[in-house]
Amino acid sequence: MKSSRASTAIDAIVIGASTGGVEALGALLPALPTNLRAAVFIVLHLPRERPSLLVDIFKGKCARPVSEAQDKEPVVPGSVYFAPPNYHLLIDKGPQLALSADEPVNFSRPSIDVLFESAADVYGERLMGIILTGANQDGAVGLQAVQRVGGIALVQQPRGADAPIMPEAALKQNPGAQACSLEQLAGLLGTLANGRPLVPPHATN
Amino acid sequence: MLAQDFDIELRLLIDAIYLKYHYDFRGYARASLKRRLTTAMQHFSCRTLSQLQDKALHDDTVFSALLDYLTVQVSEMFRDPGYFLSLRQKVVPLLRTYPSLKIWVAGCSSGEEAYSLAILLREEGLLERTLIYATDINTQALQKAQAGVYALERIAGFTENHSKSGTSSSLSDSYTAAYGRAVFDKTLTQHIVFSDHSLATDSVFAEVQLVSCRNVLIYFNRELQDRAIGLFRDALCHKGFLGIGTKESLRFSSHADAFVELAREDRVFQKAAA
Numbered sequence: 001m002k003s004s005r006a007s008t009a010i011d012a013i014v015i016g017a018s019t020g021g022v023e024a025l026g027a028l029l030p031a032l033p034t035n036l037r038a039a040v041f042i043v044l045h046l047p048r049e050r051p052s053l054l055v056d057i058f059k060g061k062c063a064r065p066v067s068e069a070q071d072k073e074p075v076v077p078g079s080v081y082f083a084p085p086n087y088h089l090l091i092d093k094g095p096q097l098a099l100s101a102d103e104p105v106n107f108s109r110p111s112i113d114v115l116f117e118s119a120a121d122v123y124g125e126r127l128m129g130i131i132l133t134g135a136n137q138d139g140a141v142g143l144q145a146v147q148r149v150g151g152i153a154l155v156q157q158p159r160g161a162d163a164p165i166m167p168e169a170a171l172k173q174n175p176g177a178q179a180c181s182l183e184q185l186a187g188l189l190g191t192l193a194n195g196r197p198l199v200p201p202h203a204t205n
Numbered sequence: 206m207l208a209q210d211f212d213i214e215l216r217l218l219i220d221a222i223y224l225k226y227h228y229d230f231r232g233y234a235r236a237s238l239k240r241r242l243t244t245a246m247q248h249f250s251c252r253t254l255s256q257l258q259d260k261a262l263h264d265d266t267v268f269s270a271l272l273d274y275l276t277v278q279v280s281e282m283f284r285d286p287g288y289f290l291s292l293r294q295k296v297v298p299l300l301r302t303y304p305s306l307k308i309w310v311a312g313c314s315s316g317e318e319a320y321s322l323a324i325l326l327r328e329e330g331l332l333e334r335t336l337i338y339a340t341d342i343n344t345q346a347l348q349k350a351q352a353g354v355y356a357l358e359r360i361a362g363f364t365e366n367h368s369k370s371g372t373s374s375s376l377s378d379s380y381t382a383a384y385g386r387a388v389f390d391k392t393l394t395q396h397i398v399f400s401d402h403s404l405a406t407d408s409v410f411a412e413v414q415l416v417s418c419r420n421v422l423i424y425f426n427r428e429l430q431d432r433a434i435g436l437f438r439d440a441l442c443h444k445g446f447l448g449i450g451t452k453e454s455l456r457f458s459s460h461a462d463a464f465v466e467l468a469r470e471d472r473v474f475q476k477a478a479a
Contacts, residue, residue, distance in 0.1 A: 069452075070452065070454050070456075071422070071423045071452055071453055071454060072427060072430070072454065072457045073454075073457070084452050087423075087452050090236035090237060090240070091236065092234055092235055092236040093235055093236075098234050098236045098237060098423065099423045099452050099453075100236075100237045100240070100423060100424070101278065101280075101420040101423065101450070102237065102240070102241070102278075103279060114240065117240070118236045118239075118240065121208055121236070121239070122236075124208075149208070
């Protein structure tokens with residue numbers, strides 16, 4: 001990790017998860033500090049056609065406002081946004097939220113790659129990307145985009161993950177990404193308070 | 206490639222397309238446009254957007270293939286069945302009061318939405334008095350729509366959606382299956398006029414009772430969204446109806462006050478009394 005990193009504030013966190021994702025997020029999102037300045041964008045693969053209950057599940061567990069992303073909505077710092085089922089979520093200049101009904105990517109809509117790549121364009125090195133448990137390879141390419149622009153790339157340790165395929169694919173594609181346990185990730189998110197510089201995680205691969 | 210260079214090249218390409226072919230993508234939302242162009246770049250084996258611009262400008266066939274990347278929306282019949290259920294329950298009873306009906310499906314792409322509405326109106330006994338204008342900027346998509354032929358493997362999904370749209374009839378009444386394809390009834394197509402129209406550059410062409418424009422506005426920036434919604438307002442008759450995509454919103458439009466919510470979850474609106 002570059003030494004200049006420690007002084008760059010994080011303005012956005014993108015999180016991708018699939019199988020086992022609800023439980024993993026249940027361990028992470030409650031760790032978000034009340035004075036979080038970064039916006040949080042989440043793609044969780046879900047069976048389509050089912051109305052997303054994610055907002056209801058996490059509203060009460062989170063210190064920050066949680067909502068389903070709406071097209072053209074301006075991003076409010078410190079808010080948590082879930083991609084709606086059957087739409088891609090992208091971040092556009094502004095920053096504002098954008099949805100698309102384009103073809104699935106990696107058989108997924110929403111796709112983690114689509115979110116991560118568009119967020120990397122807008123936030124550059126002020127972005128943190130986290131790949132959690134999952135049983136496909138979506139997100140590996142997106143995390144590469146996060147690293148390319150100088151953002152921070154984190155991956156849930158495959159051996160602790162409910163489904164290790166997605167974190168394994170992300171680590172394989174991104175040798176520079178750090179593998180962290182859920183506890184380490186939660187601890188790290190807890191330090192992302194207003195104005196505080198990022199403390200790099202003391203993680204082992 | 207630097208993100209900054211890409212943005213410069215994107216603007217140049219969009220301007221070039223506008224100047225040469227009169228297709229106006231200048232008001233399209235950047236993030237999706239960028240993603241579509243990146244995919245197109247790979248398809249045409251271009252390393253930069255400038256290379257793609259060179260090809261598109263000097264080779265009409267490249268441009269027409271590029272247009273598919275920029276515009277084609279793969280939809281489904283009766284996508285979001287709740288929308289069609291809301292139309293049946295809240296809009297159809299009022300549509301019955303008109304002796305003749307005009308409906309505008311804006312951004313119809315390959316026609317799935319237009320056929321869905323035609324089928325719904327036939328089930329409700331209204332198709333005979335209805336003319337549906339289905340418009341798009343992609344003329345190749347319009348030709349496909351006019352043909353009304355869809356791959357048979359898509360029909361199972363269409364049928365499932367249709368069955369949740371508040372009907373007891375069967376989708377199979379509306380098509381003939383042959384050689385791996387489903388051909389939709391010409392009696393439906395007779396009530397649909399497919400035509401070339403741009404929400405970015407053209408104006409209102411008829412007074413209609415219902416505008417259905419779903420998952421089109423998400424590809425526009427706010428200014429272009431405003432233009433399109435303004436066209437819908439002007440095209441709609443007194444207390445006419447507007448349906449948009451389930452995740453689209455009028456909230457950020459300057460015309461938000463021109464409409465009242467009729468079915469909140471399914472995004473069906475009614476034009477407010479002037």
